[in-house]
Amino acid sequence: MAKVKGDIVVDTEKCKGCEVCIDACPTHTIAMSEDVNGKGYHYMQNIYDACTGCTNCAIVCPDGVITVYRIKV
Amino acid sequence: MDGTITKEAIFKPENIVYKKTSLMTDNILSYCPGCGHGTAHRLIMEVIDEMGLESETIGIAPVGCSVLAYEFMNVDMQQAAHGRAPAHATAIKRLMPHKTVFAYQGDGDLAAIGTAETIHACNRGENFTTFFINNGIYGMTGGQMAPTTLPGMKSSTSPYGRDLKSMGHPIKMTELVAQLPGTYYVTRQAVHTPAAVRKAKKAIRKAIEIQQMNVGLSFVEIVSNCNSGWKMAPVQSNHWMEENMFPFYPLGDIKVDGKLIEKK
Numbered sequence: 001m002a003k004v005k006g007d008i009v010v011d012t013e014k015c016k017g018c019e020v021c022i023d024a025c026p027t028h029t030i031a032m033s034e035d036v037n038g039k040g041y042h043y044m045q046n047i048y049d050a051c052t053g054c055t056n057c058a059i060v061c062p063d064g065v066i067t068v069y070r071i072k073v
Numbered sequence: 074m075d076g077t078i079t080k081e082a083i084f085k086p087e088n089i090v091y092k093k094t095s096l097m098t099d100n101i102l103s104y105c106p107g108c109g110h111g112t113a114h115r116l117i118m119e120v121i122d123e124m125g126l127e128s129e130t131i132g133i134a135p136v137g138c139s140v141l142a143y144e145f146m147n148v149d150m151q152q153a154a155h156g157r158a159p160a161h162a163t164a165i166k167r168l169m170p171h172k173t174v175f176a177y178q179g180d181g182d183l184a185a186i187g188t189a190e191t192i193h194a195c196n197r198g199e200n201f202t203t204f205f206i207n208n209g210i211y212g213m214t215g216g217q218m219a220p221t222t223l224p225g226m227k228s229s230t231s232p233y234g235r236d237l238k239s240m241g242h243p244i245k246m247t248e249l250v251a252q253l254p255g256t257y258y259v260t261r262q263a264v265h266t267p268a269a270v271r272k273a274k275k276a277i278r279k280a281i282e283i284q285q286m287n288v289g290l291s292f293v294e295i296v297s298n299c300n301s302g303w304k305m306a307p308v309q310s311n312h313w314m315e316e317n318m319f320p321f322y323p324l325g326d327i328k329v330d331g332k333l334i335e336k337k
Binding site: 005006007009013014016017018019020022023024041053055056058059060061062063064065066067068069070071073 | 078080082083084085088089090091092093094097101102104105106107108109110111112115264265266267270271306307308311
């Protein structure tokens with residue numbers, strides 16, 4: 001079976017840190033950052049490098065801040 | 074094997090599998106963190122984008138949290154007086170029948186002050202689509218009790234919980250309009266999990282397709298959270314919604330192709 005590797009790009013200035021994406025991520029690869037953005041919210045990040053590019057985080061994100069990339073390895 | 078893949082190899086335009094639709098503007102949404110309004114906006118715009126209707130769509134913004142929907146949806150929009158979105162949609166659709174018209178309303182707008190407009194528009198069978206965002210509370214004005222507030226649910230105007238004797242019963246607008254002969258497709262969806270979002274998107278697409286068939290009104294209720302009004306964290310409010318809202322507002326189609334679905 002072909003393996004896939006994904007990654008996400010987060011518009012950190014628009015993320016409001018609601019953590020709904022963390023609840024939706026099947027590989028638990030995303031977590032909140034220690035830093036805050038201009039509005040004072042912690043933003044989400046791909047921390048553990050286990051992303052499969054399933055797009056779950058992006059489609060539940062209320063603010064639409066996530067762009068998902070995926071390649072076959 | 075994974076070590077050989079660099080970030081530069083992944084971040085290429087041809088590898089994009091999900092990107093925010095261009096029909097959502099770049100403005101920062103005015104909603105609270107975790108609010109389902111943002112997801113609902115995006116789903117409607119994605120469907121319109123995929124169907125290629127961006128220049129043929131007119132949306133009606135309500136009064137409530139989503140009063141600024143026209144700031145975020147990059148299609149032609151009209152802003153209606155409180156509860157009067159179905160009246161606007163009726164006028165626009167009758168004057169321009171070839172346009173796709175949708176009314177986007179919250180529960181305080183559609184189920185309280187706009188009940189008459191909603192019911193009569195549904196009964197006349199106007200050919201537009203209504204998106205009804207139900208979070209059981211008046212979010213914008215500070216979490217007051219709405220007609221859709223659950224029995225026993227606390228809000229700023231029912232601090233000891235909604236008492237059915239003095240405050241009446243919650244109204245199930247979606248079941249109510251499904252009884253009317255003018256509606257063709259009536260469904261209830263949610264946007265709190267990826268699976269629910271995918272189902273809701275299919276329902277929104279079906280509703281817009283039905284509008285193009287000119288057979289009657291399509292009505293999509295989206296049960297949503299209001300974490301600020303409910304005084305909860307966003308994820309906690311989604312779980313609370315699953316446990317408390319869904320037993321009272323069960324998800325699924327209520328009327329398909331003009332026929333009520335029999336409850337088992």
